Amino acid sequence: MSVLVYAESSEGKFKKVALEVTSYGKKVAEQLGTNLVVLTINADDTSELNTYGAEKVLAVNNDALKGLNAKVVADVIKQAAAKENSSLVIIDSSANGLSVAPMVAVNMNAGYASNVVALPNSTSPFTVKRKAFSNKGFNFTEIKTDNKVIGLAKNSFGLVENQVSGDSENFSPSVIESKLTSTAVDKTTGKVTIADADIVVSAGRGLKGPENWGMVEELAEILGAATACSKPVSDMDWRPHSEHVGQTGKPVSSNLYIAIGISGAIQHLAGINASKVKVVINTDAEAPFFKAADYGIVGDAFEVVPKLIEKLKDFKAQNA
Numbered sequence: 001m002s003v004l005v006y007a008e009s010s011e012g013k014f015k016k017v018a019l020e021v022t023s024y025g026k027k028v029a030e031q032l033g034t035n036l037v038v039l040t041i042n043a044d045d046t047s048e049l050n051t052y053g054a055e056k057v058l059a060v061n062n063d064a065l066k067g068l069n070a071k072v073v074a075d076v077i078k079q080a081a082a083k084e085n086s087s088l089v090i091i092d093s094s095a096n097g098l099s100v101a102p103m104v105a106v107n108m109n110a111g112y113a114s115n116v117v118a119l120p121n122s123t124s125p126f127t128v129k130r131k132a133f134s135n136k137g138f139n140f141t142e143i144k145t146d147n148k149v150i151g152l153a154k155n156s157f158g159l160v161e162n163q164v165s166g167d168s169e170n171f172s173p174s175v176i177e178s179k180l181t182s183t184a185v186d187k188t189t190g191k192v193t194i195a196d197a198d199i200v201v202s203a204g205r206g207l208k209g210p211e212n213w214g215m216v217e218e219l220a221e222i223l224g225a226a227t228a229c230s231k232p233v234s235d236m237d238w239r240p241h242s243e244h245v246g247q248t249g250k251p252v253s254s255n256l257y258i259a260i261g262i263s264g265a266i267q268h269l270a271g272i273n274a275s276k277v278k279v280v281i282n283t284d285a286e287a288p289f290f291k292a293a294d295y296g297i298v299g300d301a302f303e304v305v306p307k308l309i310e311k312l313k314d315f316k317a318q319n320a
Helices: 016-032 047-052 071-082 095-108 214-223 229-234 266-272 300-316
Strands: 002-006 035-042 056-060 085-090 113-115 126-132 136-142 148-152 166-170 199-201 228-231 258-261 277-282 294-299
Touching: 002 016, 002 071, 016 035, 016 047, 016 085, 016 148, 035 071, 056 071, 071 085, 071 095, 085 095, 095 113, 095 148, 113 136, 199 214, 214 228, 214 258, 214 300, 277 300
Parallel strands: 002 035, 002 085, 035 056, 056 166, 085 148, 113 148, 199 228, 199 258, 258 277, 277 294
Antiparallel strands: 113 126, 126 136
C-alpha cells in the first residue's frame, strides 16, 4: 500500500501546487507508515519532486495527453493507483484538480474530500479538516470508504523540503482513443496565471475604463503577480473573462490579494476569501470590501497606485 499524488505540470514544468501537494503527500505517507508515489504526465524533469519527498515517480510521456482532458487523466490516475496498490490518492484543489478528482473518486469507488487544509486529524477513522461555507468556516469530514481521494486547498500546507533519493519509472497506461476529445485551455504568454499566483492584483469599475489598466499591469509586473478583475469588468469586456475572479469566476487562494476600485459584492468576496492577506484601495470608506480587508486605503486609485508603484521601484532598486 502506498500514497499516490498526482503532480500536475504545464508545458513540462511543475506548478507550485504540484510541489505543495507532493510535500503534503509525503507527510501523510509518514503518518500512515508507507511510501509516497507521485504520478506525472509529460513533465520534462521529475527530479524536482524528490526534493519534496517523492520516493518513486511514475512518469507518463504521451503526446496524446497534452492539454487537460479530465476523463482521461482520471483514468490514468486510477491505473496508477491500481499498479501501486494505492488506496489514498491526493490531488490539488485547483480548477483542473476540481475537475479531475471527482472522476477519480467515481472510478475508484472512493470517498472524496475537497479543499482540505491540514494533515489528517486521525487516520483511524480517517478524518480531515476542510474549508466550508464559501471559505468562511471549516468542517471535519470522515472518509469511511476503503479508497479515499483528498483535494488539497492551495496555499494551505506550503512547500516543505524533504530530500529523498527517489526512483523514476516510465509508466505507459492504456488510453482509450474515444475519450481523447479536444479541450479548450486558457493560456497566457509571459504572465503569471491566477491559478499559480502567490500575489493577485485585481481591479474593478473604479478604474473607469480599460484604457486605465496599464497601472494595474505595471503594479502586477513589479510584484510578480497575476492580474484579475471583478465580474462587471469582464461583463463589459474591459478585461478577458479568464481574469474574472469571484464565486462565479475563478477562485483565488493567493498569499496576497490587492483589490483596486472593487466595492466587494458578496459574490466577489466568496471567491477570494481564502486569500491570506487582503489589501483594498477604494475611495468609498463604506465599501463592503473594507470589512473583509486586512489592510485598507481610502483614496483615489489614480493617486494611490502610481505612488505605490514608485515606492516599490525604489525599494527594489535599493535591495537589488
